Amino acid sequence: MKSFDYIRATDTGHASAEAAEGAVIIAGGTNLLDLMKLEVMTPDALVDITRLDLKQIAATDDGGLRIGTLVTNADLAAHMTVRTDYPMLSQALLAGASGQLRNKATTGGNLLQRTRCYYFYDTATPCNKRAPGTGCAAMEGATRLHAILGGSDQCIATHPSDMAVAMRALDAVVEIEASTGETRHVPLSDFYLLPGDTPQIETVLRRGDLITAVILPAPAQGVQSYTKVRDRASYAFAMVSVAGRIAMDGDRIGQASIAFGGIAPQPWRDADAEAALVGQPATRETFARAADILLADAKPAKDNAFKVPLTRRTLIATLTDLCGKAAS
């Protein structure tokens, strides 16, 4: 590990000022430290935000929930309001990592965790995300973990978070404090960037930006769930995950909000697929049509063609289940 300076932030302004100077923010450290040991990331300085007062979960004026960035994944999953009003989020968090990691991992850190692409972690291989312009070792290599949607010819890595997938389906908004002191709100739908020609740039965050909170809108109607399909029963990243919410309008689907993990460079949502559900009867044909729309542009790599039928099946089963529950 390269040696680095350690700075303990005294307040958010201090943290973002240091970050603007080039220090990398460390929260739980469960992802960053691993990357530093492997020298995938080699910061000259870390600014530790863990003593800042960003650990609250509080109701917002419009009936939503403001989750401080330092709320741990364990605490968030266990929070009563989250469990009752945003159950897919609690389920997603509990489907991720392990108990020990969830005790340490934070909300902001989870959103910003890096991909699990094998080659990203091996500094002896080309990787446009780790070392821009060197190429992509995965493209012709081992791609079980990789994207079938949203990738580019520069990078086909997936975003590994479970939490972010649920937050995407819940229309979460990220609260960001810049080093100028100004606070802005970015919907999660705009927060992540597709790899395109610059896979090293993963979000809209700018130098010096500090995530201070994630805000959930007031609980939406309907029934929700998070389903994670993986290679072992626990402690494995999603091959495919589906965060879904369905509200029925009589015997037709009234609202549908569906996000996917494990198949794209960011938590994936497809407005056309959702639109194909709304106003339709809750039948297998409807569900299959939505799946067809979602997967029409799927581009599997060598090892991950199975994600196409797997996503399709998981989506259909999830919709069947949610519509059934929402109707009753």
Place this chain on the structure above:
Amino acid sequence: MNTHTKMDAHHVMDAPDHRNRLDDMAQGILGTTMDRPDGPLKVTGTATYAHEDHPAGMLHGVLVRATVPRGTLDGTHDAAVLALPGVRRVLHGDRFLRNPAQGTANEAPVQGSREIFYVGQPVALVVAETFEQARHGAQRLVLQMTPGDAVTDPTADDIAVERDPDEQSSMGDLDKAMKDAAFSVDQTYTTPGHTSAAMEPHAAVAWWDGDKLTIRASAQMLKYNKNEIADSLGIDVRDVHMLAPYVGGGFGGKLGISPEAVAAALAARDLGAPVSVAMTRRQVSEATMRRSETVQQIRLAADADGVLTGIGHVARVSQLEDEDYAEPVTQATPFLYRGKNREIGLELVRVNATCAGSVRAPGEAVGLTALEIAMDELAVAAGIDPVELRRRNIPEVDPSDDKPFSSHTLEAALDDGAKAFGWDGRKTKTTDGDWLVGSGMSSAVRVNMIGESHARVTLNPDGTLLIETDMTDVGTGTYAILTQIAGEMLGVTPDRITTVLGDSDLPESAGSGGSWGASSAGSSVFLACERIRQEIAKTLDCDEGDLTLKDGIATAANRQVPLAQVLGDAPLTSTGVIEPGKTSEAVRQATFGAFFAEVGVHRVTGEVRVRRMHGSFAAGRILNAKTARSQCLGGMTFGIGMALTEAMIFDPRDGRLVNGDFGEYHIPVNADVPQLTVNFVHERDPWANPMQAKGIGELGICGAGACVLNAIHDACGVRVRDLPATLDRILDGLPEV
């Protein structure tokens, strides 16, 4: 030494020992669930593993890996790294180990860092004051390499195939048997590479005192390891002192020495200070041993009753050049079942990838797993219950050479297991919510052997007992069982027994590996104790057979004397030596068992969950019911891993291991392992050794994966022949959702 008399007991296992002497003993601790004496140290973190021994002034070394699969290392830019804070030295050279020594090699493996043979080969060591500084230096060291032509795809069509004549055998006419068969199976099965995955990564701390080298190592077999170290360094073995009192798992990966041990010794000599070299998990995965992937073609021919008339088992495995070891895939095939027409063979191809070696029951773990899937396919084809099919195919003698079995317990294990599992009332082709549920079974078999082993036992005048051998406890329970054997033989309670292991200056044992440790080291302790009993009997003027020793009291005929009184003021010391003899060849020795599993296959996703699993095993005398059971639980867990999750993924372009950490190399986690149950079937095998005990460490994995895979077929009709059964291999066979 202040010993009473010099009393060695040397026994060559040339004839069966039917006396079952241990059954006559009175202490009553052998075979019990006695806790490990080392347990409290381990759970409180006070048992130190290799890298935790930090002599004053210790420096840290981190190995540097080659990043091309073949070629030459023309130079390294040392100066830039030497300029980094804390860095003290960059080493490379002719004595670096290219790869680990194979188990029982007793000599150095291929050495040298100039020529590169695989991605991950350690070619340099950066030594610094802290581990982090060394790791940074290692990461920064620029290697000048000239890439050469590499072979990295073992399945390439044009790859050269080697066939060792000793590994090929043929009997009768299998082609004809297949043609004439009422039922037959002809399929190809593949298994991926496996890493040993011991919890403690390989590590060594070395220091020199003049010409004398001491190494704290993570090693399984010190008797061989010290010679491997000496040969690697070009020094006299009498100058090598190895210590491995606690080892956090080996699973074959630590049978022979690995690159870190030699690098630590070289650096310590060069720098005149103790040097520790600990491998990271990725380095363990890349630069120690892998189990080779296998491609196995299996043919079974059976008559109308399901009785086998022919067996074909030809396996292809891979290895690095200049290494002889080939995964012995077909080891148990010649003697497990009937069938006089046979083709058994082992083929080897050379690849530029991590060295292949012994990992968790080499041979049967993968070979039997494939054979037992084939047997299940035969059972389905013939419409015969799979347990019954196996019963019908148990041979009277080893069909390959007509040798008798020393003891045959497969039928007993099948019966016991079927009953314990409730095979007759099992869940088959049924559903439970979203889960398709089915059951499967498989046989277990593992060859049994002993190795020459020495142990010294000292009975002190105060009635305490000291057991000394260079044997290791790799987390298996050696401290416990040697304590129990000696305590049982000499009537001493465990609290008065000290067992010292893992020191190469102590009497040489067979070491831990190949499931022979307990039988071999245990027998040497038994023999030493038997000799001490004879001496006590002489003092008491009775026959050894009439002597009862219990709780420190000797009872002979009508006399009761405290041991302390018998001994006078000098200790009784005996060195016991067991040596394999004619019983290894005269009979076929093996352990047997049977596995049963119930699994659920998710109807939507193809995910598989084992719902319950049972194993019944016969392994001769069980020395400690708890540690023996734990061995079987571990083996069955490995079986679940082999069936469902474990696979080393190599990039076919350059042989690079891409999943060298436990995040992506999936060993089963708690949630993957349901309640496992284990039964032991009573057995005393007189041919095995004077304790009538047999190896148990590996039996629990041999064939274990097959019961899970067979249950998958029962549950959903998908026959997985390419392991592991990840969901993508099942999905296509599931009904539409």
